[in-house]
Amino acid sequence: MILMDDIIREGHPTLRTKAEEVKFPLTDEVRQLAEDMLQYLINSQDPEIADKYNLRGGIGLAANQVNSLQRMFALHLTDDNGEQLSFVAINPKIVSHSVENTYLPAGEGCLSVDRNVPGYVPRHARVTVKFKTIDGEEKKMRLKGMPAIAFQHELDHLNGIMFYDRINEKNPFADITDSTPYE
Numbered sequence: 001m002i003l004m005d006d007i008i009r010e011g012h013p014t015l016r017t018k019a020e021e022v023k024f025p026l027t028d029e030v031r032q033l034a035e036d037m038l039q040y041l042i043n044s045q046d047p048e049i050a051d052k053y054n055l056r057g058g059i060g061l062a063a064n065q066v067n068s069l070q071r072m073f074a075l076h077l078t079d080d081n082g083e084q085l086s087f088v089a090i091n092p093k094i095v096s097h098s099v100e101n102t103y104l105p106a107g108e109g110c111l112s113v114d115r116n117v118p119g120y121v122p123r124h125a126r127v128t129v130k131f132k133t134i135d136g137e138e139k140k141m142r143l144k145g146m147p148a149i150a151f152q153h154e155l156d157h158l159n160g161i162m163f164y165d166r167i168n169e170k171n172p173f174a175d176i177t178d179s180t181p182y183e
Ligand SMILES: Cc1nc(NNC(=O)[C@H](CC2CCCC2)CN(O)CO)c(F)c(N2CCN3CCOC[C@@H]3C2)n1
Pocket: 044, 045, 046, 056, 057, 058, 059, 060, 061, 062, 065, 108, 109, 110, 111, 112, 149, 150, 153, 154, 157
């Protein structure tokens, strides 16, 4: 079971290291880690379990955050239509994206960042993504809203990018041109 102590924090070099393509077939170790990452998100969204183990709520978790340099992350969230998205994206890619940007008006946070970093984080409003599932199945999805934002936040982690790298330093709340806030 992944606990907060397993999640590395800012300053740990792995957060700034590019993760490597995952080889198929998955080793038992990689498969187990993928499953544990998804389970962390499910646990963190269960009030009783989150309270019992002092877990910070999460809708996404990238391998770098548990000190692994495998190109994979877990997502567990409900989209705007109430659809449950719950999967591990392995060797994820954005194959195309909208010109339009979006951002969370409340800004973003990160389980690896123990402080508030205010400011808008510009993200593509819509993305077409490809990835493999734990079973090696090729998936292609079009995402918008929170799923799109979360996918980009996690893919950034696999490339050593933190959400605050994208905040306008001069004016963190600068209106992001051609952007629509995700509300
Ligand atoms: C938006 C949100 N971010 C939460 N945390 N941060 C994260 O997930 C970070 C990743 C997110 C930051 C912005 C986009 C991706 C983790 N990141 O560092 C991984 O790289 C939440 F916990 C959360 N929700 C709303 C839904 N709720 C359902 C019931 O259970 C509680 C849950 C709380 N929404």
